[in-house]
Amino acid sequence: MRLSQVSFRYRRRAQDVLRGIDARLDPGDVIELAGANGAGKSTLLRLLAGLTPPTSGTVTGRPAVVGFAPDRFPAGQPFTVAGYLRHMSRVRGGARWEPWAERLNMTHLLGVRLRELSKGSAHKVGLAQALMPGPGLLILDEPFAGLDRDTREALPAIVTEVADRGGVVVASDHQGGLRGLAGLRHWALQDGRLAEVAAPEGPGEARVTVEVRVPAGELPAFLHRVRSDGYQARPVTPEEVG
Numbered sequence: 001m002r003l004s005q006v007s008f009r010y011r012r013r014a015q016d017v018l019r020g021i022d023a024r025l026d027p028g029d030v031i032e033l034a035g036a037n038g039a040g041k042s043t044l045l046r047l048l049a050g051l052t053p054p055t056s057g058t059v060t061g062r063p064a065v066v067g068f069a070p071d072r073f074p075a076g077q078p079f080t081v082a083g084y085l086r087h088m089s090r091v092r093g094g095a096r097w098e099p100w101a102e103r104l105n106m107t108h109l110l111g112v113r114l115r116e117l118s119k120g121s122a123h124k125v126g127l128a129q130a131l132m133p134g135p136g137l138l139i140l141d142e143p144f145a146g147l148d149r150d151t152r153e154a155l156p157a158i159v160t161e162v163a164d165r166g167g168v169v170v171a172s173d174h175q176g177g178l179r180g181l182a183g184l185r186h187w188a189l190q191d192g193r194l195a196e197v198a199a200p201e202g203p204g205e206a207r208v209t210v211e212v213r214v215p216a217g218e219l220p221a222f223l224h225r226v227r228s229d230g231y232q233a234r235p236v237t238p239e240e241v242g
């Protein structure tokens, strides 16, 4: 997927919120989008998802199935959680929603009306409907905001699964919840411009590299486990080990 000279403004005479953005997203990419409040992150995410067309420039090669989890799930609809997820499943051609209710720790909410949900619970419903169709492009706007610990800890592995299937994931995230995923790309928005940046490191967070030997057959499960725990891990070739 490619963005070429993408600009966006909300009103004809208003300033550009996004300016001349060029970017390329490849299958399996996971991208963390950073920027100050009001920098344009949500705007760019909606544009990537195809919900908003650019004012100028082009977006090409968007995967056919897009999942979008907004920062504020619009919960003012007259459905229960199960009713809404069933409805979305029909819209998405019969996609299974039940596993997502389990993985996002929301089975106890299925009978609750959307408008009676807490903020974090509503957020989970937003995540479930985005994940349900097995998206080729998954857009997450502040996915960790308001989530309980178990669900927060489950999310990096879920994102990794989407990427491992060849999906692209872009997430705005003030909390650094995806840090530690192998190969995580970092985008920063400032003054309407997008830059690819090196991984930000917090103070006192020097990193060390350790060597771990595991039986070859256990490698996928091992990588999955340590990445889920928030560590960067990648297999190395015998030549690299020396």
Ligand SMILES: Nc1ncnc2c1ncn2[C@@H]1O[C@H](COP(=O)(O)OP(=O)(O)OP(=O)(O)O)[C@@H](O)[C@H]1O
Binding pocket: 010, 017, 035, 036, 037, 038, 039, 040, 041, 042, 043, 044
């Ligand atoms: N519907 C709208 N109409 C007009 N201006 C808007 C609209 N939505 C956002 N803006 C403006 O566009 C700019 C970017 O907003 P956006 O919500 O994309 O930023 P953000 O980086 O996601 O911010 P935050 O971190 O606070 O969520 C802001 O100046 C905002 O006021």
